[in-house]
Amino acid sequence: MSGTTPPKIVSSPDQLSFECVQKSCGFEGEECICRPMHFHFDKAELRSARTIELNDGDQLAPEDFSEPVVFAVLNGVIAVESHLSDGRRSLLTLRFPGEYLDMNRADRHASGEVVALAPTSVKLVPRGIFEELLLKDANLRRIYWRRSTDIMHQQFDHSSDLGKKTPAERMASFIFELRNRLSIPRFVEEFTLPISRQSIADYLGLRAETVSRVLKGLEKEGAVKLIGKHKIAILDFKGLRMIANGARPRLSNHR
């Protein structure tokens, strides 16, 4: 019912922000269906919640975990990062604008640090306050429960990527994951890779060199087109989808 028609954006904006995502989905305000959590985090009760600004590489401070919290990403990207004792780095999960991350001190100790992978602002809602709100608001509850299982299944998909897929297949999956989670609409052809090659590698269980080679390989295959270093366009949706699903016999990715 919003009077506006979808704006004719063909490439998504560089800066990752909720407003951009919202705009690119073609709807506004309560009409925006792409990131439903955000609006609920924006309720009056939550407006008072502290907003934290982070730069690329910044870690959330320990004191931000002194009680269980829900982080709501307004713009940028955050990740849960873990390091093995010898320094190997993994990014266990990513959160984009409009998404949230449940954390508490014990969890953090177990699984890793929360870091920003770009200039980021997150709203920090104490878990207790959030739970009270959940109890009062059936609609929020419905959305939250729905979203929670979505997130779990995102993690499952990610495990599937890491467990048995080749680098090219992981990369193809990741490109679709980005497209979905950034709510890039159909009519947008090219969009920004919001994190560095190194971070992509650490998320996909690869080395940065391999990410480079695989991206080039996908480009040679005609599946995608790289525009500069940080933008990508999917040229062959079907082909890329097949690669992501492991349908292709094999993709020789080395040179």
Next chain:
Amino acid sequence: MSGTTPPKIVSSPDQLSFECVQKSCGFEGEECICRPMHFHFDKAELRSARTIELNDGDQLAPEDFSEPVVFAVLNGVIAVESHLSDGRRSLLTLRFPGEYLDMNRADRHASGEVVALAPTSVKLVPRGIFEELLLKDANLRRIYWRRSTDIMHQQFDHSSDLGKKTPAERMASFIFELRNRLSIPRFVEEFTLPISRQSIADYLGLRAETVSRVLKGLEKEGAVKLIGKHKIAILDFKGLRMIANGARPRLSNHR
């Protein structure tokens, strides 16, 4: 406050059942702290829920997903299983006795089938009924929310295993994961590997042959002892923990 003292079990029972887990934790009834969800799934409101019996390899039937459900594992093991188009199999997540799995039809379509990896019984609670109960029961709610973030962080840990760990490190992590999730108490030395080598491999993103070799390697190192094919004892906790955390320089696992 329970009058009973912990039974002197030194090896855990072969059959994976809630009663066994409960017994091996050394407490009984409401005193049993190891698997809190189970008792709540055992409430009067849920007793009416259908129980399904499955054999090793059985898939939950599509009609069991016609509405969103919570599966509560009473005994055995279930897994979410996915297959890439060329047949590669992954086990995305495991659920042991006392644990639960949220599923709905859409999820299932996205992430895979639910299968049993052993003779198993699961209680099938319609999501709607479960949510009503959650609203009424603050204690259940607390436990459920707590458990939900635990499960999420279990998935994170698993991603960390899959992303950057060597086969030996994954295996070491998995042994601890089993020990924890089966609530094997300290005084129990040996316990049963509840799933096949192939399933371990598919959960850890390895091949069955590699699992074999790695287990043998860990045994040679003196970290564990294999008793028959399905029991294992941890001999060197600290050493195994170091391997799991990637602290060891490297472990030559081939022959």
Next chain:
DNA sequence: GTAGAATATTGACTTATATCAATGTACCCT
């Protein structure tokens, strides 16, 4: 606009683990 630093790409080489194939062992059923 240029210098310097950070990030990304490319190349040559190594090796861990997958693969393929054979053998061994456990378990189930009659």
Next chain:
DNA sequence: AGGGTACATTGATATAAGTCAATATTCTAC
């Protein structure tokens, strides 16, 4: 108890992706 099937182990080999090192590109700050 024994025969057959499924599961697990062991061995030999190939290769995908990691590693190390050099070069190129992009970004930032002055």
